Amino acid sequence: MTYSPTVQLNDGYSMPQIGLGVYQIPENETAEMVTRAIDLGYRAVDTATIYGNEREVGEGVRARDETIFVTTKLWNDAHGRGAARQAFEDSFARLGLDWLDLYLIHWPQPQHDLYVETWRALIELREEGRVRSIGVSNFTVAQLRRLIDETGVVPAVNQIELHPAFPQDELVDFHREHDIATISWSPLGRGAILDDPVIAQVAARHGRSPAQIILRWHLERGLCIIPKTRSPERLAENFALHDFALDSDDMASIATLARADGRIFAESM
Template sequence: MTMDVITLNNGVRIPQVGFGVFQVPPGDTQQAVEHALEIGYRHIDTAAAYNNEAGVGAAVRASGLPREELFVTTKLRNGEHGYESALRAYDETLQRLGLEYADLYLVHWPNPAADLYVDSWRALERIYIDGGVRAIGVSNFLTEHLDRLAKEGEVVPAINQIELHPTYQQRELTALCRQRSIAVEAYSPLGQGGDLDDPVLVSIAEALHVTPAQVVLRWHLQLGHVVIPKSVNPDRIRANFDLSGFALTDDQVASITALDSGNRLGSDPRTFAISQIR
């Protein structure tokens, strides 16, 4: 199995398929990540709010793989927004990971009710400029949030991690990101499994002798998205990474793109304000 990469706007290369650990219990995280690394994943996505950074770091250390071959993403939670708070939060997240640096650090949500995401972004800029992280970006940022960063910040986000799957594609936002050289990363790339029974996907999967999940992930890759599918099932972890032996035709890509229905599964970034403190 081969691993495609995308070059971010600062020259850093990110594996296009990552392993997500959202909702993976802390006690199960190390084993799941170790298994993913054994299969060939080299990009792991976690967050302070997931309460499992320690397990990710333990798996990275236990793998014996050179640190420079791995790409670790983590995120600033809402309750630690603000310039000084974000600086402290990054130090604490590294302590939990047991790593000297993260490859990518994201502002997890804009949390506009607190109106501190610009201050938080300036802290991430400071960390990046000082060499404490290889790249910085955002998650769940909409056009208005990106516009403020463009006006008040100095560094263009390397990536915007957003909910994106066949029935919720956020096309205007993804187009804006590409226009500004911000890579698009899809979380819930399979629609949390809800998209996979669609007859269009089932038919393409049967024609290609792959699973509907593999069809959807291949669609993401051919559109240039970074994807972070999550599973604790060993067979699915392997299948989600085994995407290089087939390709979708232009007509197949178009038929999947036509499934967009505005079916948001997660929270609305304009209103989500939970502190994410556990």
Template sequence: MTSVPTIRLNNGVEIPQLGFGTYQIKQDDTKEAVVAALEVGFRHIDTAEMYGNEKQVGQAVRASGLDRGEVFVTSKLNNGFHAHDDALKAFNRSLEDLEFDYLDLFLIHWPLPDVGDFVETWRAMEEIYRSGRAKAVGVSNFQPHHLRRLLEETETVPTVNQIEAHPYLTQDELRAFDAEHGIATEAWSPIAQGKVLDDPTITRIAGRHGRTPAQVTLRWHLQRGDIVFPKSVKRSRMEENFDVFGFDLGEDEIDQISRLNRDERVGPDPDRFNWIP
């Protein structure tokens, strides 16, 4: 089986650089999809309370026959539970739904700038981390000005910042900020929900390597240091997404893909997104 490289987070935890995402996978399909992903070789599963499929992710990990310690599992704090005590209860609920004793990584899903004080939310995350029931804690969709507040007002540097990133939204400045402060960058929507797959630059590079546009895009992410977790319910696509370690892009090819940046989002702007379910 292909060995997936790991990245050492700022607290020493090792995270597989390639994982499997479960966003928008229906509850009825999640267990089967995650079991298939684990059979293909994925050992990093990304879920969230907001996705509504934590219970099925936990079922899949147990059904896989793998030891719990062999699978890195991330979940995220839902937007309605940013108050300190609510965050603690929401974390407990995630563990109960997953039927796990611990999470490998727990994230604040969105900063919600107009809803509450995410610094207080982060203090609850610090308590969760100190309890040992989350091996690492981090954030998702945080911009530099959000991160600066955490760095200035709290004691724990987030281990990761999970952000929308793809060739049409390269996020170079935010990724540089993360790197400067020892925060690993995770990329969600790594192929822009398929929008980049017909791009002439990417298809040309894919043809040169005898690879698919999705494989080339994922390889671009990996070579620039992103942690990435593509999603599919089709096993053939999972196998394609996992088969990204048998080739390398040249520096000129990485630059060509990076120059496709349009600052174009497929998801919400974190500075404006305040949705609570």
């Protein structure tokens, strides 16, 4: 049986805890990478309109007779009810799948003050049965509170930059209080801490790679991960996380890597 741990979403659906992220994977490599990941046991793929490879993700998923959890995201130029609904239709057509599991607002774009209206459009799509689950990405506590207060609908997920140097404890705590699943993007922090002595010590103790230790750290916290890679070897390594666990001492050691300036990417786009 394929190892594929899942997390329960607040809408009754569940999603795989480990997925393949396809950000910056070229179109001509995407379908093959997706099928390779499925053959290894991956049961989730995360893409977005802005990645330019939704069509190829769909091709890769259709090439295998497996149930795959697919996520895509609405880009910044499609905020507002009409634009959001059209963006969904365009993504759905490019993917060419029978259904979409999860649709996200990619960035809140607070300067345009349309993210609540956009969220209402996603609620409509869910109520119409066009998408199973809806959520957001890169939203702050204040922005999440506003969505919930003004619509009464809690996002199923919030996908955020999260790694040991930037653990996002306050936001993750808010997610847990409101039953919002956390998906960590850039879970390896662009490799910035792979050579850190703390990670190296934990990796040596478990006989694992630094990347596997960091990815397992996310799983121990109950987070979902979507590591990306163009390497078949690392694709397999990133999924081989099931036969070891980190103890409280390991977790405490990794917690020391958190930094006030740990964010790598811009806070908003």
